[in-house]
Amino acid sequence: MAVIITTMAITTTTTPMFDYDFMRTAFAAAGIVAVLSGIVGFFLVLRGQTFAGHALSHVGFTGATGAVLFGLPPLAGLVGFTLLAGFGMGLLGEKFSERDVAIGMMLSLALGLGLLFLHFFTSYASQAAALLFGNVLGVDNQALLSLAILAVISLVALGFIARPLIFASLQSELAEARGVPLRFVSTAFLMIVAIAVSECAQIVGVLLVFTLMVGPAAAALSFTRRLYAAVALSAALALLEAWGGLTLAFYSDWPVSFWITALSGLVYFASLVNWGGIGRGAATPA
């Protein structure tokens, strides 16, 4: 193992990372997705809806495999299906999106259906692996553009509902009394989550969306007690983990998604140790 790493390191010192076109694209894609995931994921954690986010990613798997079956780009299927599911969950109400069993059942059903779609296309085994565990190095310029456009739309929408979303996340009864349309806000939010999850699946795969959407946000919440600092920190941590993962993968030749999950896990568990911590600096792994 050590030998492989050394040889990789030698070859790459001769060719810097950013000389490769696919690496530049991967950095851009990972950067966009990480910032979006860090910010959207923060609210997901704040609202205690992380499991709903997880389930949405599995619905995305069904959508993506379904899309492939019909000869459409997987991203279209991912976004379309998760958006629909997010909309449905929002309409069914807060009660549903917090109910573990209902969500768990939906998650299994979606994954089962995805498996069926795959069954019809046995040759797509590698595509399945890419969906499940991500393939940031396979992102082309076309996909990068889609990611960028979707991210901008989501962030603008999130900015629009930010005030009532924060209010309703912290104190839903009071927010309702002050005239916040809870159902609308939560549905809109779940649809934003759907887009973020779809983007995230492109980088780390549907099985690992927690790593960028939940890990950095949860860590940020234990590193700072201020709301806006926590949002910013969550985005920064996600970015750091995504880029750090890419870099480590380039020099080690191990999978990108592995490195991102490793960094995300490291930061999260470090945040648990540093309990009453305040310093932002403590958040960066060595």
Place this chain on the structure above:
Amino acid sequence: MSALSFDQVSIKLGGRTILAAVSFAVENGEFIGMLGANGAGKTTLMRAALGLVPLSGGAIRILGQPTTRGNGAIGYMPQARGSFVGTRLTGYDIVASAAGGAGWGLPRLDAATRREIDWALDMVGARDLARRSLGEISGGERQRLLLSQALLGRPKLLLLDEPLISLDPGHQKSVVEIVKRLRDELKIAIIFSAHELNPLIHAIDRVLYLGAGKAVLGAVDEVITGAVLSRLYGTEIEVVRIRDRVFVMAGDIDVERDAHRHDHDEDGGHHHDHGHHDHDDAHV
């Protein structure tokens, strides 16, 4: 013009009658203690005043105007006080989330908004508390913070749903003192629901008692009587006073009857289904 008036208000939830043709009026600057057993409808009454519960009859007016959802004239402290997954967030950020929280767009904490938040925190002496995280402060301190949040927007009517819940007597007393001071300084009407009368008895102007779909509003001496409460509970109730404390007891509990029996008269009115006691709007 009354701060809050209920005119023949009926409310049905899930096929059950919660309030049956209830009428009363709370005047400006009044501190009202609202009492009633679990499920008597205290929370429902407040939510109805906020326009969150559909009425099956009657009308509710706030400062002479019909209720509307999101009415800025009402400050509210819900009984379910939020989930606070982010209990590590500072009290300030939690309180601030309500400032302009009903608008759209990014949160805007301009100087005027911050001054307003500081004013609300100062009213309950919570400016320093707000710097700490919600997870680090005691239950009583948390109530104070949430109370200050209800003051944002300078309401004319304050609805406080069980602010004393899970507080020890010392903290109960301090919360009641703060609320009383709010009434004196801001001259606003306050409805304060509770399960026990005694922590409130010296502070409140009148008491609003709920039971069996009815509501009776009046001075403590007029409402907290065996006759009235027996009617509201639908069972024989005895009221016992020991010095200046009042004890409300179900009939079969025997506590020093002979020494402290008071206004215990039988009027045989303790069987009722919903509705129809003509003398029920016995508010004075």
